[in-house]
Amino acid sequence: MLSQSPEYLLLLKQQGHILEAANEMIATVSLDQRLIFLNQAGRQMLGVSLERDLIEEPLYVADFHSPEVYALLSDHVFPSLVKNLTRWKGDIEFRDLNQRAIPVHLTVIPHVDDEGKVAWMTGLAKDLREVNALEIQQRLAKRVFDNTIEGIFVTDAFARILQVNRAFTEVTGYSAEEALGKTPRLLRSNHHDAAFYEKLWAEVALSGSWQGEIWNRRKDGSVYLQWLSINCLKNSRDETEYYVAVFHDLSELRAREAEIEYLVNHDPLTGLGNRSQFRDRIEQGIRGGAGSHSRMAVIKIDLGEIQLINDSLGHACSDFLIKEAGSRLKDLMSRRDSLVRLGADEFGVVVSDVRQMLDISQMAFDLKVQLQAPFIIGGETLYMNPSMGISFYPDDADNVEDLLRCARTALQEAKATGRNTFCFYNQDMSIQSRDRLVLEQALREAVLGNGLSLNFQPKVLLETGKIYAAEVLVRWRHPVLGFISPAVFIPIAERSGLIAELGNWVMQETCRQLAIMKTAGLTVPPVAINLSVYELERPGFAKHLMDPVIKFGLDPGLFEFEVTETGLMSREEAVIDSLKQLRDAGFKVALDDFGTGYSSLSYLRKLPLSTLKIDMAFVTDMTTDKVAASIVKTVIALADSLELEVIAEGVETTEQQMMLLDLGCSKAQGFLFYKPLSVDHFRDLLVNGY
Ligand code: C2E
Ligand code: CA
Ligand code: CA
Numbered sequence: 001m002l003s004q005s006p007e008y009l010l011l012l013k014q015q016g017h018i019l020e021a022a023n024e025m026i027a028t029v030s031l032d033q034r035l036i037f038l039n040q041a042g043r044q045m046l047g048v049s050l051e052r053d054l055i056e057e058p059l060y061v062a063d064f065h066s067p068e069v070y071a072l073l074s075d076h077v078f079p080s081l082v083k084n085l086t087r088w089k090g091d092i093e094f095r096d097l098n099q100r101a102i103p104v105h106l107t108v109i110p111h112v113d114d115e116g117k118v119a120w121m122t123g124l125a126k127d128l129r130e131v132n133a134l135e136i137q138q139r140l141a142k143r144v145f146d147n148t149i150e151g152i153f154v155t156d157a158f159a160r161i162l163q164v165n166r167a168f169t170e171v172t173g174y175s176a177e178e179a180l181g182k183t184p185r186l187l188r189s190n191h192h193d194a195a196f197y198e199k200l201w202a203e204v205a206l207s208g209s210w211q212g213e214i215w216n217r218r219k220d221g222s223v224y225l226q227w228l229s230i231n232c233l234k235n236s237r238d239e240t241e242y243y244v245a246v247f248h249d250l251s252e253l254r255a256r257e258a259e260i261e262y263l264v265n266h267d268p269l270t271g272l273g274n275r276s277q278f279r280d281r282i283e284q285g286i287r288g289g290a291g292s293h294s295r296m297a298v299i300k301i302d303l304g305e306i307q308l309i310n311d312s313l314g315h316a317c318s319d320f321l322i323k324e325a326g327s328r329l330k331d332l333m334s335r336r337d338s339l340v341r342l343g344a345d346e347f348g349v350v351v352s353d354v355r356q357m358l359d360i361s362q363m364a365f366d367l368k369v370q371l372q373a374p375f376i377i378g379g380e381t382l383y384m385n386p387s388m389g390i391s392f393y394p395d396d397a398d399n400v401e402d403l404l405r406c407a408r409t410a411l412q413e414a415k416a417t418g419r420n421t422f423c424f425y426n427q428d429m430s431i432q433s434r435d436r437l438v439l440e441q442a443l444r445e446a447v448l449g450n451g452l453s454l455n456f457q458p459k460v461l462l463e464t465g466k467i468y469a470a471e472v473l474v475r476w477r478h479p480v481l482g483f484i485s486p487a488v489f490i491p492i493a494e495r496s497g498l499i500a501e502l503g504n505w506v507m508q509e510t511c512r513q514l515a516i517m518k519t520a521g522l523t524v525p526p527v528a529i530n531l532s533v534y535e536l537e538r539p540g541f542a543k544h545l546m547d548p549v550i551k552f553g554l555d556p557g558l559f560e561f562e563v564t565e566t567g568l569m570s571r572e573e574a575v576i577d578s579l580k581q582l583r584d585a586g587f588k589v590a591l592d593d594f595g596t597g598y599s600s601l602s603y604l605r606k607l608p609l610s611t612l613k614i615d616m617a618f619v620t621d622m623t624t625d626k627v628a629a630s631i632v633k634t635v636i637a638l639a640d641s642l643e644l645e646v647i648a649e650g651v652e653t654t655e656q657q658m659m660l661l662d663l664g665c666s667k668a669q670g671f672l673f674y675k676p677l678s679v680d681h682f683r684d685l686l687v688n689g690y
Contacts, residue, residue, distance in 0.1 A: 173219030556586030616650025
């Protein structure tokens, strides 16, 4: 019999081995649902020990299913198998002997006997737990890949892009279709040189990865900074199979960092730096100054009155005021100075590289003047009462805390002194600047009140000494200090902006006095009035000068305006236009202190002049100094060739008088003839015919 043959026995044995070696469960089941055979994989899956003899200790289909699943098998699956002789496949649940659920994919195959009836069945079960775990893992990985906010792309060993995620598209602008098959060169900006990329790839080759910041270019051409990490994935033979690149856009992060930086260091209302920046700048100054001889000033400014304005006019108003104050202060800063807002109505300034302390008192003075100018807000005119405190590094302190404390102390002192002032922490310096301050304050009152007066200094014909005109000179008598020279207070008026009011007052008062003379029946003499170039720069100045002339019914031809040569030369062409406006209004223009500047002939030609006024210094020296004499001579010749009048000022001796006459100058002014006279005195002269 075949069944007895050794080949057949070998075959059986081999088949037995195969069944046992299979990875999946294989079982044979009799028609009464008893397990006849269960291979090793099946025993492992179902918790049946390998030693268990299924004849001695039988197991049934029902032992491996919940009642519901078993009902399905015994009522439907098996009957239909028996009936139709077809195999059945489906995903169902097993229960192992410990009652643990095992999802499987089950195939049941019916086997027939010689009569064609089903005699037994084979069950093949694939454990779905592993399959499921793998699938879940893959799906999860895909989800992470797609949804991570970092851009990811994977390339093959030749750097051809195989896969990109959604963030890749979002950051770079390239869709998957556009990117696949390309190399990362697609993303390159020209921010890096070839050496950069060489180094990058060398490192990847050496260590298997690279990380760093890199500038790349989006599809729309914009360049952005990203953090990139590249890893190479190797196969078992240690050859690179894939490169995985993960990146995120740093530009937004950087912008946010910058924004936070800005917020931390700036005042939102004025856009100026804040307290924290103030300290930083002082610290920087100290670090920069250490070892060098450079000096730094720390200024604290208190606007004063803000609380009052806040309470009476509201926040919007005080906010506006603070902004306006900030921008006025800002205008006075050089690029190296830092202006910050320290608090409600407090500002701070750090001035590094201070050469002279006097520069700082000038600056504080200017800051104060700016803040004292009226603020016009919503139709209201408001005035601040600023106070300032100043400390110096390294003179007063060598650290941030102490410098701030000194400035604060000085500020307190300024406030205590009655505001509208500034104090240095170091007292010696205060005195100088406070003098200046007191003067300005008093001058302001004099100009606005009735503290100024006029002098008239007659101009005479050199030959006869006869008065033909007069120069108007302003006088200020300080209530305590007495008469103060215009040489002292005019510069103060110029710097504080008071010069405009002062000039207006001089013009008004001159016209008023001339009108009085006219009414008294006197021949009104021509007058010369000094004009500061600052006045010429004021818009509408010609009208300001003309108004009182009209008001008092005077002839513009009586007025000559003296402008200094040096003042003019430092100005722009615009000033020349201003002078032309004067001439067009019928006024005359004289160049004062002539010879002290360096006017060229061509420059003089451009000016609408009527008179050159030889500076007193040359007149004084001309009799003893040949150079001075020849300058005087030249000026006279120059005036002659330009068809201008010439007058010598500061004539004090007859010797000078003679020499000037000799040189062909016929007009003069000086103590030899008359000192500046009070208005009454001057009028008396006119009345009495000199
Ligand atoms: P300046 O225009 O050169 O005025 C002439 C100055 O020399 C006057 O000084 C006058 O008193 C003085 N002086 C006149 N003759 C003699 C003399 O023989 N010997 C000496 N030693 N001095 C003489 P003052 O009045 O002190 O004016 C000084 C400067 O102040 C003026 O120089 C002028 O630049 C300016 N100033 C005077 N009044 C006004 C004004 O109303 N407006 C403007 N913007 N500046 C004025
Ligand atoms: Ca003059
Ligand atoms: Ca002069």
